[in-house]
Amino acid sequence: MENLSSRIDVNVCTEPRPIDQGHVYVRAQQGRWQRIRQLTGWVLMLFFMVGPWLRWNGQQALLLDLEQQRFHLFGITIWPQDLTLLALFLMVAAFGLFLVTVFLGRVWCGYLCPQTVWTFWFIWVEEKLEGSANKRRQLSKAPWSLNKLARKGGKHLIWVLISLLSSFTFIAYFVPAAELGSILLQFSAGLLPTFWVAFFALCTYLNAGWMRAIMCIHMCPYSRFQSAMFDKDTYSVGYDATRGERRGPRSRKADVATLKLGDCIDCNLCVQVCPTGIDIRDGLQYECINCGACADACDQTMRQMGYTTGLIRYASEHQLAGGKTRLWRPKLIGYGIMLLLMLATLVYAAASRVPMALDVQRDRNQLFRETTEGWVENTYILKLSNRTQQPQHYWVRVEGIDALHWVGAETVTVRAGEIIYLPVSLAADPYLLSESKYSIQFVAGNDELQVHAGSQFFSSGR
Structure with a gap:
């Protein structure tokens, strides 16, 4: 980055908006908010890249297997019957985002959104190969040469490699990573x-x-409906116009009182570092993603000038107007209550989830049949689902009629995430049955749990 002090000492230190034919040349900026954003971005990127390679009990820990209609999440297998858990999780995430937005504005967009993380990653590559914002602008305007071709070509090549790596990692959450890597390499x-x-x-x-x-301004729906969650107590990046106006360039030794100027020296650095190319001094704008780059740039200028920092800062409209921020307000409390309710419901649903399932299907061709020994026999198919990621041994039995005789396997081994269909028959001496229909319960389980499934047993009666 250019030496800021060399630019501040002159009377005119403004530069045009860093937009050339629709392209925003983002100037590099350092500061506490950018350090937080960079650290957050690298942590999220690392988790994203490592996620498909994490193992749990010998299997991929994070796998959204759409073909088998199962989600594997660190030893927990989510089946289609468990989509309520997924819906509750999404509701928790939504209310959490709403709560954070009411309190801290578009902090998601500035620090956590994948579009922001990848964009700044690509800009970082661009800076390394093409230089600062001014050099990139000049390089774009310069005629084609070997130097320009090498820099532009190298940048796009690295972009393509990053894109392929990111795409492979994303697909590896849906197709086993080792399998996907093998078939792509071969x-x-x-x-x-x-x-x-x-x-x-x-x-x-x-x-x-x-x-x-363009994605943030014209295509992202969040920037459009965020205003429904904002209020005058929401913290967001804002410009203190009372302190900053009347803005104008001046020397560091100039008497501000004599010039009748505010603290803003109109250096335009806040515009040059903005990834969406807006001027934060124009007030709250839906294009602003709250990344804090303008606040860091302004603080750097204020320190160089010997002024108090915070001319551009995270603050509420009430604070910028000289008032106080109300922390506890109905909207914030309402979102907080809904978040706690959804979170409690999710925890309860997850805790009460049974890691196995039993369904019973009767023979649809006939209610019963008589065996050669004269007994009445009903046939069934037991559907057993092992929702864990380890093989399980289950026993099966029937309850409801003491006279029933079990015909078929009484124990079964079900592999991890497997569904098996077990045909069984129940037979009884008709002389021991006084009614034509009985309610029965099939039971399956092991030492840790049991599940029941109801059905009926039919006979000729007496």
Whole structure:
């Protein structure tokens, strides 16, 4: 980054908005908010990249197996019957986002959103190969040469490699990572995996490399409905106009009182470091992603000038107007209560979830039949599901009629995540049965749990 002090000593230190034909040349900026954003981004990126390779009980710890309709999450297998858990989790995430937005504005967009993380990653590559924002702007305007071709070509090559790596990692959450890597390296992948890897690689390359702020400004729905959650007590990046105006350039030794100027020296650094190319001094704007880059740039300028920092800072509208922020307010409390309710419901549903299931299907062709010994026999198919990630040994039995005789296997081994269909028959001496229909209960389980499934036993009666 250029030496700021050399620019502040002159009377005119403004530069044009860093936008050239729709492209935003983001100037590099350091500061506490950027350190937090970078640390958060690297942690999330590391977790994203490592996630598909984590193992749990010999299996991929995080696998959203759409083909088998099962989600494997650190030893827990979520089946289609458990989609209530997924719905509750999404509701918890939604209310958590609403709560944070009411309190801290678009902090998700500035620090956690994948679009922001990947965009700043791509900008970092761009800076390393093409230089600062001014050098990148000049390079784009310069005629083509070997130097320009090498820098531009190298940048796009690295972008493509990052996009392919990101796409492979994303698909590895849906297809086992080792299997996906093997078939791609051997060029034996089918049309579907190849298409999705190429598709998401293209999306990453276009979104983070070319579209960038266009996604945030024109395509992201969150920026549109965030105003419904904002209020005058929401913390967001704002410009203290009372302190900053009237803005204007000046020397560090100038008497501000004599010039009748505010603290803003109109250096435009807040505009140059903004990834969406807006001027935070124009007030609250839906394009702002609350990344804090303008606050860091302004604080750096204030320190160079010997002024108090915080001209641009995280503050509520009430604070910027000279008032106080109300922390506890109905909207914030309401979202907090809903978040706690959804979280409690999710915990209860997860704790009460049974890791096995039993369903019973009767023979649809006939109610009963008589054996050669003259007994009445009913046939059933027991559907046993092992929802754990370890093989399980289950016993099965029937309750309801003491006279029933079990015909079939009484113990069974079900592999991890497997569903088996066990045919069994129940037979009884008709002379011991006084009614034509009985309610019975099939029971399956082991030493840790039992599950029941109701059915009926039919006979000729007496």
